[in-house]
Amino acid sequence: MTSVRADRLARVQSRMDELGVDVLLLSLGADLPWLTGYEAMPLERLTMLVVPRGGSATLVVPRLEAPRVEEDDDVFGMRPWSEGDDPVQIVAALAGLGGATEEVAVSDRTWATFVLQLQSTMPAAYWRPASQVTGPLRAVKDADEIEALVAASAAADRVAAQLLAGDIPLVGRRERDVSLDIGRRLLAEGHQKVNFAIVGSGPNSASPHHEPGSRTIQPGEPVVCDFGGTMDHYCSDITRTVWTGEPSVEQRNLYLVLQEAQAEGVAGAVVGATCEQVDEAARRVITDAGFGESFIHRTGHGIGIEEHEDPYIVDGNQVQLVAGHAFSVEPGIYLSGRFGARIEDIVIAAAEGPMSLNHVSHELTVVEA
Ligand code: ZN
Ligand code: ZN
Ligand code: ZN
Numbered sequence: 001m002t003s004v005r006a007d008r009l010a011r012v013q014s015r016m017d018e019l020g021v022d023v024l025l026l027s028l029g030a031d032l033p034w035l036t037g038y039e040a041m042p043l044e045r046l047t048m049l050v051v052p053r054g055g056s057a058t059l060v061v062p063r064l065e066a067p068r069v070e071e072d073d074d075v076f077g078m079r080p081w082s083e084g085d086d087p088v089q090i091v092a093a094l095a096g097l098g099g100a101t102e103e104v105a106v107s108d109r110t111w112a113t114f115v116l117q118l119q120s121t122m123p124a125a126y127w128r129p130a131s132q133v134t135g136p137l138r139a140v141k142d143a144d145e146i147e148a149l150v151a152a153s154a155a156a157d158r159v160a161a162q163l164l165a166g167d168i169p170l171v172g173r174r175e176r177d178v179s180l181d182i183g184r185r186l187l188a189e190g191h192q193k194v195n196f197a198i199v200g201s202g203p204n205s206a207s208p209h210h211e212p213g214s215r216t217i218q219p220g221e222p223v224v225c226d227f228g229g230t231m232d233h234y235c236s237d238i239t240r241t242v243w244t245g246e247p248s249v250e251q252r253n254l255y256l257v258l259q260e261a262q263a264e265g266v267a268g269a270v271v272g273a274t275c276e277q278v279d280e281a282a283r284r285v286i287t288d289a290g291f292g293e294s295f296i297h298r299t300g301h302g303i304g305i306e307e308h309e310d311p312y313i314v315d316g317n318q319v320q321l322v323a324g325h326a327f328s329v330e331p332g333i334y335l336s337g338r339f340g341a342r343i344e345d346i347v348i349a350a351a352e353g354p355m356s357l358n359h360v361s362h363e364l365t366v367v368e369a
Contacts, residue, residue, distance in 0.1 A: 004144050006074040008035055009057065011137050016053045022102045023095040024051040024133055025118070029109040030305035031134045033233060036076055038069045046087040046114050049076060050094040058094050060087055088114065092121040105130045131310075139302050139310040140324040146348060148234035149303070149326055153346050153357035155189040156228055156236035160360040163225055163240060166367040171219050171244050175199040175212035182227050191229030191236065195307050198226040198239075205241065206340035208297055208332055220245030222339050224332075228307060235307045237328055238358050239344035243366045254291065255341050255364050258333050261285035262343040262362065265299050265313075265329040269347050269354040275317035275327075282331045283315075291333045294340075300328035303346055321349040326357075 012035065016024060026032045026049040033039040036059060040047035045062040057076040061069060066080040079094065081087045095104070102125040106115055119127065141149065159182060162168050168181055176199075183194040200210035202221040210224070217223060221244055228237035247255070261282045268281030279299040286295045300313035303326055311319050313327055330344030345358035 003072070003074050004142060005035060005037065005072060007142070008137070009051070009075050012051065012133060013054065015133050015137060016051070016105075019105075019133060020103055021105045021128070021133055022053050023104050024053075024130060025049070025091065025095065025104060025106045025110070026051070026130060027107045027110040027114065029107045029130075030138070030309070031107055031130055034134070034138055034305055036069075036072065041065065042111075044111075046081075046091070048087070048091050048110075048114070050091055052094070052096060060090050060094065062087075088117045088121065091118065102126070103128070105133050135310040136319075138304055139319075139326075140322055141304060141326050141348070142324070145234065145304060146324070146326070148232050149236075149346065149348070150357055152191070152229070152231040152234050152236035153238070155191055155231055156186065156238045157358050157360050158189045159185040159227065160225075160238050160240050160358070163242060164360060164365045164367065170201075170217045170223055170242070170367060172216060174214050174216050175201055175204065175210075176214060178217065178223075178225075179212035179227075182225060183229075186227060186229040186236075191231045193230040195228050195230060195235060195237075196226070198224065200224040200340075201244075203337055203339065206334040206336050206338060208334060208340075208342065217244060220247075222247065222251060222341055224340065224342055226342065226344060233305055235303050235305070237303055237307060237344065237346060238360070239330055239332075239342045240360065240362075240365075241341040241343065243364065246366060247364065251339060251341075252364060254333055254335075257286060257289040257291060258331060258341050258343055259362050259364075261295075261331045262329060262345070265331060266345065266347055266354050266356055269321060269327075269329065269349055271321050271323055271349050271351060273321050275311050275313050275319050275321065276315050278313050278321070278329070279315050279317075282329065286331060286333060294333045294335055295331055296334060297332065300330050300344075300347075302327045323349055323351050325349040 265282030298314035332342030334340035
């Protein structure tokens with residue numbers, strides 16, 4: 001029986017074959033932990049997994065970082081380097097660089113300083129971002145990853161449930177303080193890290209990525225709360241909009257449109273549909289209601305080790321959903337300078353149909369706090 005990571009490496013190898021990539025070089029970013037369980041520190045010292053096509057993988061790692069690596073003989077060997085060694089030369093030798101025709105894929109987030117040094121060791125090679133190899137593979141989650149995403153979403157759900165129940169005080173508090181409160185709750189529910197906690201109240205609810213600030217939340221206004229963290233390497237991400245008092249008729253109508261759009265987006269997320277069709281399913285509802293100009297972002301993004309990754313649920317993306325694709329469905333309607341709302345859940349495309357990982361109510365909720 002092969003391990004989950006050995007299986008991932010096998011899929012990487014066959015995709016390298018398909019694309020004609022001779023060597024894959026992984027440094028900073030999510031590809032490395034996905035394959036090895038080890039996350040490289042963003043240091044001036046080079047960490048790089050060298051994966052030659054058809055050959056075995058080697059992790060070139062600073063000797064002082066090596067104790068943090070959990071070795072996995074099925075997947076990679078170790079090549080620690082000491083102060084005074086030249087890690088670029090070590091990588092070049094392992095990669096068999098130096099010939100004229102190599103095709104090299106390198107982590108999208110490798111420091112430029114190392115890429116430039118590596119390029120000078122092999123001036124004739126063709127370079128491409130590693131995401132061309134790994135992106136489509138990482139986008140389709142295996143059973144272990146789905147389990148991790150389910151757990152992270154459940155933890156975020158518990159915080160969202162507290163929000164809807166009025167357990168997180170809003171009125172009279174500054175957005176920034178509510179944001180910190182939500183972050184503490186994400187940690188209390190099992191996340192190791194808070195990635196973001198957007199709190200946009202009143203007119204700020206019309207700014208999708210509002211930076212929570214010193215505005216004090218007033219009675220009778222919408223509050224968009226969009227938050228997520230990392231739990232056992234995988235991310236959560238959820239948005240709920242709540243009201244601190246009875247909404248106006250206009251606000252209520254807008255929210256009903258949004259609710260329907262989000263539901264249509266989820267319903268459209270079936271295996272075989274293209275990403276742009278999912279975007280279109282949500283967008284059509286909003287456009288038909290006359291708010292098309294006010295839905296100013298894509299419908300969603302893939303999620304996994306990274307908060308945002310393939311597949312992007314956006315017009316023009318013709319990637320077809322397969323079982324295991326995990327992504328957000330998060331339409332929003334924003335009336336600039338006035339108010340806005342967004343609803344976001346994480347969804348996995350499954351053979352039995354779209355599987356939402358968030359289960360907290362979408363009903364318009366007035367919180368008594
Ligand atoms: Zn966003
Ligand atoms: Zn979000
Ligand atoms: Zn999101």
